[in-house]
Amino acid sequence: MTTPDSSTASGLKDWRGVATEDQDALSDDVTLMLRGRSRRLLIDLIAPHKKKLWLLMVAVVIQNFAMMAGPILVSIGIDNGIPSWARGERSPMITVIVAMAVAFIVDGLLRWYFLMGFGRIGQQIVLEIRRRLFRHFQRLSLSFHEKYTSGRVVSRQTNDLESLDELIDAGLDGFVGALLSVVSVCVILLFLDPMLAVVVLLSIPVVLYLLHWFRRRSSVAFRRTRETSAAYIVHFVETFIGIRAVHVFRRAPRNSEIAGQLNDENREANAYAYWLLAIFVPGIKITGSIAMTVCLVYGGLRVMDGDIKIGVLAAFLLYLRRFFDPMTDLGMFFNAFQSGMASLEKISGILEEEPSVADPDNPVALPNARGEVQFDGVGFAYNADNADVLPKIDLRLPAGQTVALVGATGAGKTTIARLLCRFYDPQHGVISIDGVDLRNLSDDDLRRAIVMVTQESFLFSGSVADNISIGKPEATREEIVAAAQAVGAHGFIARLPDGYDTDVRKRGGRLSAGQRQLVAFARVFLADPAVLILDEATSSLDVPSERLVQRALATILADRTAIIIAHRLSTVEIADRVLVLDRGQIIEDGQPDDLVNGTGRFAALHDAWRDSLV
Incomplete structure (x- = not known):
């Protein structure tokens, strides 16, 4: 919440003196x-x-x-x-x-x-x-x-x-x-x-x-x-x-x-x-x-x-x-x-405020991205006065691979996702997709190639169809319905008062958390990106809703590079590869089964999660 600055009114106490004092306080430059x-x-x-x-x-x-x-x-x-x-x-x-x-x-x-x-x-x-x-x-x-x-x-x-x-x-x-x-x-x-x-x-x-x-x-x-x-x-x-x-x-x-x-x-x-x-x-x-x-x-x-x-x-x-x-x-x-x-x-x-992430003057075209992601010596800090969130990271994700990022809060998982979406640019190193530096891509090509889904699953006021078509504004009604069917959302949408024309109301308040997430997945399926990032996409769901979403995940993760950030290891199990992060460093890298059977950090996390289900 905003706390008022106590000095805001102090200059008004003496009406006859405020103008000169405040005017002098502003430097000529x-x-x-x-x-x-x-x-x-x-x-x-x-x-x-x-x-x-x-x-x-x-x-x-x-x-x-x-x-x-x-x-x-x-x-x-x-x-x-x-x-x-x-x-x-x-x-x-x-x-x-x-x-x-x-x-x-x-x-x-x-x-x-x-x-x-x-x-x-x-x-x-x-x-x-x-x-x-x-x-x-x-x-x-x-x-x-x-x-x-x-x-x-x-x-x-x-x-x-x-x-x-x-x-x-x-x-x-x-x-x-x-x-x-x-x-x-x-x-x-x-x-x-x-x-x-x-x-x-x-x-x-x-x-x-x-x-x-x-x-x-x-x-x-x-x-x-x-x-x-x-x-x-x-x-x-x-x-x-x-x-x-x-x-x-x-x-x-x-x-x-x-x-x-x-x-x-x-x-x-x-x-x-x-x-x-x-x-x-x-x-x-x-x-x-x-x-x-x-x-x-x-x-x-x-x-x-x-x-x-x-x-x-x-x-x-x-x-x-x-x-x-x-x-x-x-x-x-x-x-x-x-x-x-x-x-x-x-x-x-x-x-006159310039975006900190600027469009390139001569963008490199990327009409058909495959989804190969590369982090080369990437270092990043949100503030110059703070320590690096990612001191230096090297990472390669082959096209079509599903990778889970695991680690404690503050380990750098979401930062990696934000950098890949180019919400920020790294201070050091290069992030590329299919060999092209993200800084050399136009915003249209970047957003077409990489899509991120978060736990909020933000829906805009308007119909269900409008919210799904955000993934592809020119989509026909048939394409919208097909996307909803592919992720398992068609059933509950058809039961709504006006079907696909039902107003979801402010921030999707008419729908449950699981339903909002399925609409978000239908949006992703329609957009068909080469790289999909799921940042805690199931963390706010109950168990029945999570099962619905898990079935949808199998559909939308197929044939695309995916990065899954999740604390629930039930979501991580569908990954081809698990990366365990600690203070911005990759401390474990391997297939889920191999890491579970080992003695490292992921095995300990998996044992703790399994005990919690008993």
Whole structure:
């Protein structure tokens, strides 16, 4: 179970100091690396949409001009249209009204075009990230998935993608509009009245300070909210994956305590983020209100003196409102931007993770494997800091031979199986099939040649037929039925409510352990590999189920190389050859009958097993 890091919330105790401390804690090199990685991913995702984005940018610029026309037209209407109307001249006022109507229509249509176009592009980008993540998670090696928890995988696919979705759907739209509004208003204010514009410019340093203050702290705050949320998801997923252990060992109170702590940390992280907003948004509004008040008083005095017209002052104040309101949007964009970029950093990190077991650049074809396996000087350790699980092993398995691996837990049996399946690559030596180094085989040829069955016999949600056809996706129903008949699974499948179309439910929960194993064997029979590895494939079965599986084994082991890892010596007896391992070394090698009649480790194990049956 996941235990929360006590430091997770410690940085949130002093809200006003957390941003600077955490920001300083991140080294410049790491920050630049993350930004560069995120930038590369973003550029790659945007590249297919460049032309559409340029069209949208042109549309939003024109839309901004149309939107900015309103106050200046109001000014013209007040200063020229109304006096002309009073003198009986209708055309100036009608022109202003028509121009305003056109500006509103252009503004609305182009706004609709921008939102629809940008929304489509945004959804296509999110869909592409989702596809890449799913494909990449499947491509990554077993060593990655053993250290990267399922909860973190879920967090990347949900929390982080939602954050990016929010940034694309709302954040960027608000940012583009706000930025254009601020720039346009600055130019227009200077054009309308430079002296009044100077009054506004005096407030800009305050606004820039607030933006800088908010941006710097929000970058830490919103990264923290994502981290604490991800930590909760990790704990949640692992709790319910291990729900049986939770119930058996009365772990629920402790898990609830951990969940409560993680929730508190997330609440504190979000509270700090809201505290930043509570300072920033009112700060911008107060600054804007003060600037508008000063402009109104100063401008009103100048109107009375005849220095400017009242329409110009009205337009100036309307534009001034459009200058400060977008500042809040810019701040909210930083909110979405920091959260989205924090998510993009995590996603780009996953997508740039290289499989520890890489496909060869120039694979050697192996269309018809015979199944001869060779280990030449193979040494392997799961971690560089730990001792070798296999110090050095030399082993040759002729094609068609059934070999049993026997030994105490930790002797290296499963490691040999994993290396042969190329879940890992050895640090030393070569593993080959039919004389070809496994590292030179394409993944398709390797998986076609070597198949492994474990005690879990994992079944996917779906029908029995779907689960059998995993061994050969293009198989016909006749081939699926023939495979089930060959391993003795057809009888119980036919008795299921919908036969081969019966949904096995989550992880095959509708079937017994023995039935799941028979479905797994039917899958293997259909795949027809040259090499079959059975890793404790019968260890979880009761005696009746084991007998059913033993009969199936005789069928699927025929005419193929097989490696059997089992503690039950009833399974080992069907082997042509037995290898006894101890600390990664082969200490006995021979036929089962010869070893049983000897005085070595296997004979002792066999005697102990036989005594246990009495």
